[in-house]
Amino acid sequence: MATVPMSFILILFLSLIGKESSCKISGFCACSLDNININTIRSGRVIQGKLEWNVTVINNCNCPQKLIKLTCKGFQTVENVSPSILSKVGDKCLLIGGKELVKSTSVKFSYAWDSAYIFWPSESIIVRC
Incomplete structure (x- = not known):
């Protein structure tokens, strides 16, 4: 017993x-993936006939997070996104080359496509917490 x-x-x-x-x-x-907030808004610009979208990824965790990956299945753009900001590997996108995103900081990038793509955080590692 x-x-x-x-x-x-x-x-x-x-x-x-x-x-x-x-x-x-x-x-x-x-923290968790819920502490990574992603906002997408229209910029008002048109690139090669496609609407431009501005994306802001914010770490609202009290700790730095690294190796942040976002869902990317089906993501397309006619506007170049620097691979140092967002690099697509299969169905996931690596944010800022896997480097740390510290507390209350953000990463911004723009892309152009017919409609907004809904990015979701899929992985991250919390460091020095």
Whole structure:
């Protein structure tokens, strides 16, 4: 009978130490992908017959995040986006070459297509938290 509570405690302990090593606040990460906000608005410009869209990605986490990847399946543009800002690899886009995006900072880029593409954060690593 004592093995059931002991097994539960062991599983709980292993789940806490199994978290990303950069999540040091009581074993729980202080942030999640929900702390990466992405806003897309029309610029009012037209590029090669396509509407231009301005995208702002903001890290609202108290900790820096790196290796931020966004969903990109089906994303298209006739306007060049610098690969140092957004590089497409398969169905994901790597933001700022994987470098850290610190607290309350943003990255901006523009693209041109018929309609807005809805970017979603799909991965990130929280560092020095």
